[in-house]
Amino acid sequence: MNAMKKILLGEQGLVVIFALAFAIVSIFVPNFLTERNMLGLLQSVVTIGIVACTMMFCLASRDFDLSVGSTVAFSGMIAVMVSNASGSILLGLVAALLAGSAVGFVNGVIIAKFRINALITTLATMQIVRGFALIASDGRAVGINDPSFYQLALSRILTIPAPIWVMVLLFLVFGFILNRTVFGKNTLAIGGNPEASRLAGVNVVRMRIWIFALQGLVCAVAGILLASRITSGQPNAATGLELSVISACVLGGVSLAGGRAAMTGVIVGVLIMGIAENVMNLLNIQAFYQYVVRGFILLIAVLLDNMRSSAAGRGKA
Amino acid sequence: MRDGAVMAFLEFRSISKGYPGVQALSDISFSVEKGAVHGLMGENGAGKSTLIRILSGDQSADAGSILIDGAEQNYRSVRDAFDAGVIVIHQELQLVPELTVAENLWLGRFPARAGVIDGRTLVETVRSRLTDIGIDVDPGAKVSSLSIGARQMVEIAKAVMLDARIIALDEPTSSLSSRESEILFSLIDKLRSRGTVILYVSHRLDEIFRLCDSLTVLRDGKLAAHHQKVADTTREQIITEMVGREISNIWGWRERPLGAVRLEVRGMSGTRLPVPISFSVRQGEILGFFGLIGAGRSEMARLVYGADRRHTGTVAIDGVTTAPGNPKAAITAGMVLCPEDRKFDGIVQGRSIEENITISSRRHFSPLGMLNPKREADLADQFIAKLRVRTPSRRQDIINLSGGNQQKVILGRWLSEQGVKVLVIDEPTRGIDVGAKSEIYDILYELAAGGMAIVVISSELPEVMGISDRIMVMCQGRIAAEIARGEFDERRILTAALPDKNAAGTI
Numbered sequence: 001m002n003a004m005k006k007i008l009l010g011e012q013g014l015v016v017i018f019a020l021a022f023a024i025v026s027i028f029v030p031n032f033l034t035e036r037n038m039l040g041l042l043q044s045v046v047t048i049g050i051v052a053c054t055m056m057f058c059l060a061s062r063d064f065d066l067s068v069g070s071t072v073a074f075s076g077m078i079a080v081m082v083s084n085a086s087g088s089i090l091l092g093l094v095a096a097l098l099a100g101s102a103v104g105f106v107n108g109v110i111i112a113k114f115r116i117n118a119l120i121t122t123l124a125t126m127q128i129v130r131g132f133a134l135i136a137s138d139g140r141a142v143g144i145n146d147p148s149f150y151q152l153a154l155s156r157i158l159t160i161p162a163p164i165w166v167m168v169l170l171f172l173v174f175g176f177i178l179n180r181t182v183f184g185k186n187t188l189a190i191g192g193n194p195e196a197s198r199l200a201g202v203n204v205v206r207m208r209i210w211i212f213a214l215q216g217l218v219c220a221v222a223g224i225l226l227a228s229r230i231t232s233g234q235p236n237a238a239t240g241l242e243l244s245v246i247s248a249c250v251l252g253g254v255s256l257a258g259g260r261a262a263m264t265g266v267i268v269g270v271l272i273m274g275i276a277e278n279v280m281n282l283l284n285i286q287a288f289y290q291y292v293v294r295g296f297i298l299l300i301a302v303l304l305d306n307m308r309s310s311a312a313g314r315g316k317a
Numbered sequence: 318m319r320d321g322a323v324m325a326f327l328e329f330r331s332i333s334k335g336y337p338g339v340q341a342l343s344d345i346s347f348s349v350e351k352g353a354v355h356g357l358m359g360e361n362g363a364g365k366s367t368l369i370r371i372l373s374g375d376q377s378a379d380a381g382s383i384l385i386d387g388a389e390q391n392y393r394s395v396r397d398a399f400d401a402g403v404i405v406i407h408q409e410l411q412l413v414p415e416l417t418v419a420e421n422l423w424l425g426r427f428p429a430r431a432g433v434i435d436g437r438t439l440v441e442t443v444r445s446r447l448t449d450i451g452i453d454v455d456p457g458a459k460v461s462s463l464s465i466g467a468r469q470m471v472e473i474a475k476a477v478m479l480d481a482r483i484i485a486l487d488e489p490t491s492s493l494s495s496r497e498s499e500i501l502f503s504l505i506d507k508l509r510s511r512g513t514v515i516l517y518v519s520h521r522l523d524e525i526f527r528l529c530d531s532l533t534v535l536r537d538g539k540l541a542a543h544h545q546k547v548a549d550t551t552r553e554q555i556i557t558e559m560v561g562r563e564i565s566n567i568w569g570w571r572e573r574p575l576g577a578v579r580l581e582v583r584g585m586s587g588t589r590l591p592v593p594i595s596f597s598v599r600q601g602e603i604l605g606f607f608g609l610i611g612a613g614r615s616e617m618a619r620l621v622y623g624a625d626r627r628h629t630g631t632v633a634i635d636g637v638t639t640a641p642g643n644p645k646a647a648i649t650a651g652m653v654l655c656p657e658d659r660k661f662d663g664i665v666q667g668r669s670i671e672e673n674i675t676i677s678s679r680r681h682f683s684p685l686g687m688l689n690p691k692r693e694a695d696l697a698d699q700f701i702a703k704l705r706v707r708t709p710s711r712r713q714d715i716i717n718l719s720g721g722n723q724q725k726v727i728l729g730r731w732l733s734e735q736g737v738k739v740l741v742i743d744e745p746t747r748g749i750d751v752g753a754k755s756e757i758y759d760i761l762y763e764l765a766a767g768g769m770a771i772v773v774i775s776s777e778l779p780e781v782m783g784i785s786d787r788i789m790v791m792c793q794g795r796i797a798a799e800i801a802r803g804e805f806d807e808r809r810i811l812t813a814a815l816p817d818k819n820a821a822g823t824i
Contacts, residue, residue, distance in 0.1 A: 180434055181429070181434060182427045182432050182434055186427075188415055189413045193411065193412065196411035196424070197413065197424065199396065200424040200426075202424065259414065259415045
């Protein structure tokens with residue numbers, strides 16, 4: 001009993017739970033462990049997975065970003081509209097990446113430089129940016145003119161769709177950044193103890209702005225892939241994404257109090273969200289129930305996290 | 318003294334610092350030689366922390382200057398002090414718990430190529446540095462996995478890595494075991510031999526004698542004594558220097574008739590107060606609890622009140638045992654607690670005086686939760702008058718009041734509860750200026766004269782001696798002495814409160 005408790009509440013507890021759940025689902029849910037379903041599952045979590053990479057940095061540095069859903073929709077819209085207008089997909093993509101980064105940069109400047117609460121700031125920009133997306137498109141979906149734009153999402157490398165590769169690549173890149181670079185360690189440091197970091201010479205303000213700008217850039221990547229997959233720029237795309245992404249991060253053991261984050265945890269968090277949805281689809285459970293299940297998963301994750309940190313606290317004393 | 322001045326590496330020149338209502342430091346001058354461990358002693362409130370804060374660049378002095386190696390320092394921030402080689406290690410440590418020891422030591426200057434950290438250099442340099450100064454900590458371990466003692470070592474190692482010329486330690490052993498303390502001491506010895514200046518703030522006389530070359534004693538913000546050689550002085554002399562103050566008569570204590578036992582605490586213990594304690598307070602009596610910070614006074618109060626869970630023991634009011642671990646039960650039984658941290662636990666900021674007074678008692682006259690504005694206004698006015706709260710209106714936001722008037726409002730809150738029999742008040746006059754202090758004391762006397770049993774907790778010795786009928790001295794979670802008013806003696810109380818019992822000598 002105690003040994004089990006130790007494993008579940010330890011560093012790798014979440015991975016163990018995930019592996020168990022995966023095994024159980026594979027055995028009992030028909031059609032789950034098939035190549036087709038696995039690819040479908042991964043496809044379905046691409047947007048959440050990509051945005052979770054930088055949300056992890058944001059939360060780890062004690063910040064918060066609610067504007068990601070709007071930024072994904074907005075930058076997808078920009079990509080489609082600029083491509084259509086200029087006839088150059090490349091130009092569209094660059095414009096989208098710039099637009100996304102700009103949103104993040106503005107968030108960062110307001111939050112870090114003017115010291116406005118991150119929750120309030122991004123709540124505001126979330127609405128402003130969504131408004132931009134609606135205004136630009138007059139509230140309607142904008143279809144993609146050049147079919148090669150679709151190919152971004154449709155093309156396959158080694159039978160696996162490109163967006164999944166992008167997600168995996170970003171997982172690797174951001175995992176490396178978090179664990180092996182100055183940027184990653186400084187992120188954890190300013191979340192873990194802002195004052196100590198400042199005194200040690202870390203430029204906390206600049207770090208926070210960078211993190212938000214990066215968040216915007218990555219949202220734009222997700223927005224482009226999403227637009228390509230749904231073959232249009234949708235002003236209402238990715239509503240509620242921020243909540244799924246934050247849930248996935250918290251599930252993955254990222255601390256809302258800052259200072260604690262791990263890429264493997266976040267990946268597992270993203271997959272748990274995806275599997276829950278996937279299994280319910282396979283079992284023909286009505287979509288409405290998925291909200292309830294998602295909510296419960298999040299609550300359980302937070303409770304588990306609480307138990308884990310108090311167990312760690314006891315270990316110290 | 319002339320020769321010493323020539324050798325001086327760190328010099329304080331006529332440092333003065335005032336806060337509203339109190340002169341924290343006046344005209345403090347002393348110097349420390351290179352490679353010396355210099356002790357800084359004094360009672361709570363003597364000005365040690367203020368001096369350390371000024372040294373650390375956290376606050377600036379009103380007058381005077383700090384010289385390091387003969388050069389006058391004009392730093393304005395902690396960062397500037399850092400750059401001048403001054404590092405203060407506070408009781409709350411400045412480490413990032415989720416990073417490793419090595420990462421903490423390199424924070425802000427990671428060895429990296431194109432942003433990618435050179436993990437091997439990071440760990441190996443730290444390993445050799447730690448071995449060099451004799452600290453046995455794994456550089457790859459996360460700080461959150463280390464004991465408090467080990468974290469303290471890491472903090473010191475950080476100072477050494479940053480080439481600190483002056484390291485100030487504020488009560489470093491307060492949370493260390495004696496074995497950990499011994500490791501710390503040998504580390505300090507090593508730093509001394511490397512020429513680092515150590516400023517060592519402590520309450521513990523045995524540590525001062527074990528470690529320090531020279532010593533400064535502060536009292537009431539003034540320089541009470543400076544010893545060039547600690548070896549030339551005695552424990553008794555230092556205690557006298559720390560105390561040596563006349564009790565002025567701002568207290569206005571008068572004899573009161575005492576009644577039957579009101580509050581009876583028997584064998585009470587809890588997580589942070591492992592040794593069971595017992596005491597009782599009679600009707601009309603003011604019982605003072607004195608002890609240094611961390612002696613367990615506030616923990617005692619929280620246990621009595623039921624804010625923390627009691628492991629053993631009972632608390633009875635007028636012979637009736639109260640239910641444990643439940644402040645609501647304590648309030649119903651007639652006990653109220655005015656907590657130590659007014660800003661945090663006491664006042665409801667942004668709300669009016671009226672609301673702050675009636676917040677607790679209004680439930681008695683608000684049937685079905687419907688408020689009774691007339692009754693509330695009357696109650697508020699009644700207590701504003703009774704407690705002489707200085708305010709233009711009961712509608713004033715409490716945040717606009719002075720500390721003393723805020724404290725009166727908090728008292729009003731509890732006194733408007735019907736049938737209060739026991740009042741526990743923690744640091745009744747902290748941050749309150751002298752004039753308002755004696756008003757608070759008068760209110761306490763009045764309440765006691767009305768038959769209330771009052772427990773006053775304070776870290777200001779003159780205050781405890783000035784207003785209590787009896788004093789319990791706490792030290793390291795135990796009751797170290799119980800002294801009746803006729804036998805109050807500063808030296809005796811302070812000696813009992815100091816953690817090293819060897820120093821007691823006379824008792």
